[in-house]
Amino acid sequence: MGNLLALIENETLKVWKKKRFAVVVLILLVLIPVFVYAQMKIAQNTAKKYDTDWRAELQSRITDNTNALSSERIPEEWKKWRKALVQQLQYYLDHDINPQTPNAVTFTRSFMDNAVSLFIPLMVLAVASDLVSSERSTGTIKMLLTRPVRRWRILFSKLATLTLYVSLIVIATVVLSYLISGLAFGYRGWGEPVFVGFKVQGSDVDTSNVHAVSQGVYLLMQSGLVWFSAIVVAIIALMVSVLVRSTAASFVTMMATIIAGTILANMASSWKTAKYLFNVNLEISSYLRGTPPPVEGMTLGFSLAVLAIWGVVALIVSFTVFTKQDILN
Secondary structure (H helix, E strand, C coil): CHHHHHHHHHHHHHHHHCCHHHHHHHHHHHHHHHHHHHHHHHHHHHHHHHCCCHHHHHHHHHHHHHHHCCCCCCCHHHHHHHHHHHHHHHHHHHCCCCCCCCCHHHHHHHHHHHHCCCHHHHHHHHHHCCCCHHHHHHCHHHHHHCCCCCHHHHHHHHHHHHHHHHHHHHHHHHHHHHHHHHHHHCCCCCCCEEEECCEEECCEEECCCCEEEEHHHHHHHHHHHHHHHHHHHHHHHHHHHHHCCCHHHHHHHHHHHHHHHHHHHHHHHHCHHHHHCHHHCCCCCHHHHCCCCCCCCCCHHHHHHHHHHHHHHHHHHHHHHHHHCCCCC
16 A cells, blocks of 8 residues: 555656646636636626616527527527527526626636536646656656556556546636636625526426526536546546557547547537547536537436446556556567
């Protein structure tokens, strides 16, 4: 146990000395204020247009989306999305709750929703994509394997370190989003209600299980789903790092896979088997707000199961290959 903890500490320090996590934090410190400024301008323009009446703004969104349903230029998939959105917005309006109250918590959960499928996975790849391949390139893996330590322990220490840094990335994203956006919108909003439980069935929305939770509880649930999505990406990146000797090839492979998933999620509605790809299931936090899935029939449980299976298979492949392949030559 002592040797394992020493290995984990060693791997943690190696990642820390590469300053990858510092780069991730720096990127967040640069980009989040940009998004906050953009959101602040949108909020100001909306307030000016509707004279701070959120109900008028919400009714306008409902009307615009309803009118768009009659347009022949809009694909059927988008019409389904708009019809489901109209039903959700009407639900908020009927219950006299503003779903877009400008505050730090609302901004943070909106930012996390938009970051889960591309931004956060790319931040994770900055740490995960070369944990093994980089040590092959530099030759340090040979020194590590000459020690009287089982190979599975070495890879497990890398996995534990990866889990730690993925958790820190998700936490840092939430904390910095809240702290920075709070300067513009105020730090209130934890107790405001958010409706969850919308179940999208084709172009209809089932509201029988809809119930209100506080924004604080919603953010906690959302962060947990984002973390699970990010850890699966990290595990698959670890597998690629084991299989591919080149650091550049490992990073580019995973980056292309993540970007392809974002594209597929917008285009795969008619390709039913795409729902079994891990990169199409990354946006699992969208199920909380009732957004129609990329492929009809997908549910939160389905996406969690698909991601879990991909993660388990990636772990099995990683440990099998790492413990048996000839790495020293």
